[in-house]
Amino acid sequence: MHYSQLFGKTRKNISAETESTNAKLLIRGGFIEPVAAGIFAWLPLGLRVLRKVENIVREEMVNLGAQEVLLPALHPKEAWEKTGRWKSFDVLYRLKSQSGKEFALGATHEEVITPVVKAFVQSYRDLPVKLFQIQTKFRDELRPKSGLLRGREFGMKDLYSFHRTSDELQAFLPEVTRAYLEIFERCGVSARVATASGGAFSKDHSFEFQVTTPAGEDRILLCSSCDFAENAEIAVVKLGGKCPRCGKKIREEKGIEVGNTFNLGTTFTDIFDLEYETEEGRREKAVMGCFGLGTTRLVGTIVEANYDERGIMWPKTVAPFDVHLVALVPRGGLAGKGAPRPAAQGTRPVSAQGTAGTTGRGRHEEVHAAADALYGELRRAGADVLFDDRENVSAGEKFADADLLGVPLRLVVSEKTLKADSVEWKERGSAEAKLVSRDEIIKAVEGFLRA
Amino acid sequence: MHYSQLFGKTRKNISAETESTNAKLLIRGGFIEPVAAGIFAWLPLGLRVLRKVENIVREEMVNLGAQEVLLPALHPKEAWEKTGRWKSFDVLYRLKSQSGKEFALGATHEEVITPVVKAFVQSYRDLPVKLFQIQTKFRDELRPKSGLLRGREFGMKDLYSFHRTSDELQAFLPEVTRAYLEIFERCGVSARVATASGGAFSKDHSFEFQVTTPAGEDRILLCSSCDFAENAEIAVVKLGGKCPRCGKKIREEKGIEVGNTFNLGTTFTDIFDLEYETEEGRREKAVMGCFGLGTTRLVGTIVEANYDERGIMWPKTVAPFDVHLVALVPRGGLAGKGAPRPAAQGTRPVSAQGTAGTTGRGRHEEVHAAADALYGELRRAGADVLFDDRENVSAGEKFADADLLGVPLRLVVSEKTLKADSVEWKERGSAEAKLVSRDEIIKAVEGFLRA
Numbered sequence: 010m011h012y013s014q015l016f017g018k019t020r021k022n023i024s025a026e027t028e029s030t031n032a033k034l035l036i037r038g039g040f041i042e043p044v045a046a047g048i049f050a051w052l053p054l055g056l057r058v059l060r061k062v063e064n065i066v067r068e069e070m071v072n073l074g075a076q077e078v079l080l081p082a083l084h085p086k087e088a089w090e091k092t093g094r095w096k097s098f099d100v101l102y103r104l105k106s107q108s109g110k111e112f113a114l115g116a117t118h119e120e121v122i123t124p125v126v127k128a129f130v131q132s133y134r135d136l137p138v139k140l141f142q143i144q145t146k147f148r149d150e151l152r153p154k155s156g157l158l159r160g161r162e163f164g165m166k167d168l169y170s171f172h173r174t175s176d177e178l179q180a181f182l183p184e185v186t187r188a189y190l191e192i193f194e195r196c197g198v199s200a201r202v203a204t205a206s207g208g209a210f211s212k213d214h215s216f217e218f219q220v221t222t223p224a225g226e227d228r229i230l231l232c233s234s235c236d237f238a239e240n241a242e243i244a245v246v247k248l249g250g251k252c253p254r255c256g257k258k259i260r261e262e263k264g265i266e267v268g269n270t271f272n273l274g275t276t277f278t279d280i281f282d283l284e285y286e287t288e289e290g291r292r293e294k295a296v297m298g299c300f301g302l303g304t305t306r307l308v309g310t311i312v313e314a315n316y317d318e319r320g321i322m323w324p325k326t327v328a329p330f331d332v333h334l335v336a337l338v339p340r341g342g343l344a345g346k347g348a349p350r351p352a353a354q355g356t357r358p359v360s361a362q363g364t365a366g367t368t369g370r371g372r373h374e375e376v377h378a379a380a381d382a383l384y385g386e387l388r389r390a391g392a393d394v395l396f397d398d399r400e401n402v403s404a405g406e407k408f409a410d411a412d413l414l415g416v417p418l419r420l421v422v423s424e425k426t427l428k429a430d431s432v433e434w435k436e437r438g439s440a441e442a443k444l445v446s447r448d449e450i451i452k453a454v455e456g457f458l459r460a
Numbered sequence: 461m462h463y464s465q466l467f468g469k470t471r472k473n474i475s476a477e478t479e480s481t482n483a484k485l486l487i488r489g490g491f492i493e494p495v496a497a498g499i500f501a502w503l504p505l506g507l508r509v510l511r512k513v514e515n516i517v518r519e520e521m522v523n524l525g526a527q528e529v530l531l532p533a534l535h536p537k538e539a540w541e542k543t544g545r546w547k548s549f550d551v552l553y554r555l556k557s558q559s560g561k562e563f564a565l566g567a568t569h570e571e572v573i574t575p576v577v578k579a580f581v582q583s584y585r586d587l588p589v590k591l592f593q594i595q596t597k598f599r600d601e602l603r604p605k606s607g608l609l610r611g612r613e614f615g616m617k618d619l620y621s622f623h624r625t626s627d628e629l630q631a632f633l634p635e636v637t638r639a640y641l642e643i644f645e646r647c648g649v650s651a652r653v654a655t656a657s658g659g660a661f662s663k664d665h666s667f668e669f670q671v672t673t674p675a676g677e678d679r680i681l682l683c684s685s686c687d688f689a690e691n692a693e694i695a696v697v698k699l700g701g702k703c704p705r706c707g708k709k710i711r712e713e714k715g716i717e718v719g720n721t722f723n724l725g726t727t728f729t730d731i732f733d734l735e736y737e738t739e740e741g742r743r744e745k746a747v748m749g750c751f752g753l754g755t756t757r758l759v760g761t762i763v764e765a766n767y768d769e770r771g772i773m774w775p776k777t778v779a780p781f782d783v784h785l786v787a788l789v790p791r792g793g794l795a796g797k798g799a800p801r802p803a804a805q806g807t808r809p810v811s812a813q814g815t816a817g818t819t820g821r822g823r824h825e826e827v828h829a830a831a832d833a834l835y836g837e838l839r840r841a842g843a844d845v846l847f848d849d850r851e852n853v854s855a856g857e858k859f860a861d862a863d864l865l866g867v868p869l870r871l872v873v874s875e876k877t878l879k880a881d882s883v884e885w886k887e888r889g890s891a892e893a894k895l896v897s898r899d900e901i902i903k904a905v906e907g908f909l910r911a
Contacts, residue, residue, distance in 0.1 A: 129469060
């Protein structure tokens with residue numbers, strides 16, 4: 010992708026209302042655009058990240074033996090009245106058709122999935138059923154905040170499982186936990202499991218997957234040694250107290266809840282009469298679990314866990330592009346436009362040295378042709394490349410943009426690198442820039458992407 | 461995919477309210493499940509089809525130079541009041557937050573995309589902009605009907621383009637038309653372009669892409685010779701009259717509108733003040749086009765255009781699977797269960813001949829092992845295979861299900877085919893079943909999929 014053609018450029022000034030790091034960086038980078046409080050448009054760069062996160066989630070759900078479905082956002086009022094949540098679910102959006110029929114906007118999908126599954130389950134042979142979707146959820150938050158962390162409209166993967174027995178569900182829970190931890194690790198964040206309240210879903214405790222970061226809304230009490238953790242809302246341990254598991258000291262951190270698991274028992278299958286015939290011919294209610302994972306929130310969390318003072322540092326697995334290729338053409342040969350801004354803080358790039366003051370159409374075209382050729386080779390090697398081909402933008406501005414956008418590997422082609430028959434190589438997480446020989450660059454990039 | 465494991469089986473009895481062919485076949489086949497009038501859940505089989513359609517649409521949009529975004533469904537009331545459509549858009553769902561803030565549910569996205577684009581367009585260099593999304597739309601239809609053809613919640617690809625001049629937009633229109641016709645052809649339906657009203661979008665005429673079928677809601681007056689066509693709502697020609705283009709006779713057909721193009725001029729860019737600086741330094745409003753294509757409606761249309769009395773006949777490009785592999789195991793060796801239903805109408809399959817009355821565990825396992833092996837080989841050859849591995853289901857029932865599900869190629873492994881060291885081959889669109897030698901079957905399938 011040529012950056013000059015990309016819709017959604019970097020911006021220096023964004024609304025002063027934007028407080029959270031994830032929103033600031035994602036809006037400045039042109040990943041997302043606010044439409045209203047807690048409501049965002051996903052621009053091309055941001056959508057690339059979201060799709061990568063969704064695909065990781067999808068792969069792990071399929072590995073778990075779950076099948077993908079897509080449920081509607083408009084839910085008949087009757088289903089939510091049956092469960093009592095039409096009134097009790099505090100963030101439910103409700104609306105009325107011109108025909109008078111009322112709907113809830115899907116805030117969660119137990120009220121829809123349970124009758125759908127009932128239509129296909131008769132016998133124990135039809136169970137277990139494990140269905141997931143990646144779909145938009147709507148919640149009437151009084152105070153949407155923290156960018157992608159708490160919105161009115163957001164993406165979620167929700168998995169629902171239906172089992173013969175409570176034991177069967179209990180045996181499935183650690184499988185989901187493993188899949189979730191795998192998802193978070195693949196997305197470059199480290200989550201831990203905390204006990205929490207069942208909320209609007211269950212009287213039992215639930216389990217939350219918490220990424221500890223100062224940006225989190227939840228207070229987590231966790232052991233400084235073992236993996237014991239509780240949401241402070243329900244915690245029986247105290248800050249500074251002893252871990253009930255290993256006796257070490259309890260500390261407190263803030264956390265972002267990126268996933269949860271609820272054992273719903275037969276609450277919903279009782280209400281919707283989801284019965285099956287056991288092997289012995291008895292009629293029993295299926296036992297249900299539900300497992301949420303906020304996909305858009307996870308994108309926000311990845312940013313909160315991977316940034317520095319210059320911008321985002323995407324993990325390779327979810328980066329919008331693999332390589333950010335910068336062509337540094339000599340300025341002055343063309344009409345200058347747009348004030349150059351100061352170079353990014355930090356190491357002075359090798360490629361910027363010695364280019365100041367040079368001009369000339371010939372060298373300009375030489376750099377462009379070399380960058381074009383490299384762009385083509387990288388793409389043929391299977392790399393997704395963002396190619397900053399802009400004219401009349403200073404080296405400093407291009408480097409600052411690259412740092413803000415956070416693509417894992419930056420390559421620079423300039424007069425300087427051409428002279429050395431090489432390409433400048435800088436990884437986003439490293440302060441060091443180095444020259445890699447032109448002959449070896451493709452192999453080096455392939456190695457970097459595989460690593 | 462093993463059919464025994466698939467969520468969403470075929471059903472003989474569905475609600476008597478279901479009148480349209482597409483809904484009947486898709487619900488009976490387990491592709492979709494009704495949740496409320498005009499609102500469906502997409503089950504795994506149906507979602508596979510929808511994703512294939514979406515990917516074809518996505519590819520053609522990218523070929524057109526458009527970039528993908530994802531806009532929200534919750535739209536601030538203020539934007540819709542600005543355009544006057546908060547009141548005038550007759551099928552708009554409106555809702556109120558507990559904070560008192562009002563939203564429209566996205567029925568179309570001019571009110572959202574125009575301000576988003578404005579944030580990134582300053583100069584003529586930033587134009588044209590071509591953005592599309594594949595997203596859920598909500599319309600408060602008084603009488604949702606015809607299955608996937610007119611729903612309250614449905615999938616749509618909407619493309620919005622912003623141009624420097626009206627000429628630039630005019631030059632883009634035939635490119636979109638070509639892309640649309642390519643999409644419909646790839647999806648196995650034949651669409652023609654009809655002039656129609658601008659509706660809630662424009663005072664000018666629009667263009668509709670109409671698939672003519674008796675299931676259509678629109679009346680189309682079209683030339684029996686050339687490609688002239690008009691929606692009857694605005695037609696100046698009359699049934700039986702002369703074509704203004706070629707003089708031949710005008711006939712009437714019913715049509716399903718699967719896409720449309722609107723020249724919005726500067727209606728929305730005036731309202732949202734989407735200005736740019738021309739090369740000469742003047743301030744001008746961008747000129748806007750919008751281009752809809754109903755993705756879920758297209759799935760319904762594909763069914764309406766591709767079925768027979770036994771079920772759906774998916775075009776290869778959008779079929780949920782490439783191959784429907786049936787293992788016909790001798791019955792009786794195992795406890796029978798479930799009454800066999802009569803064989804599908806039509807040709808008696810080669811593989812069913814001579815198997816009646818045979819029993820025995822050994823032969824049963826032999827057939828299963830052979831089918832398993834073929835399943836593995838087909839998958840390694842890159843085919844998506846639905847493997848009907850069910851026990852205690854009659855040949856007739858398996859064939860009837862295969863016909864209903866409509867996968868393009870049915871392969872059967874049975875005692876009979878094993879004896880002949882071959883596999884039974886039947887294409888969904890053909891009445892002929894034939895035996896293909898086991899040695900040649902993979903090559904034959906590869907050839908079929910490439911064709």
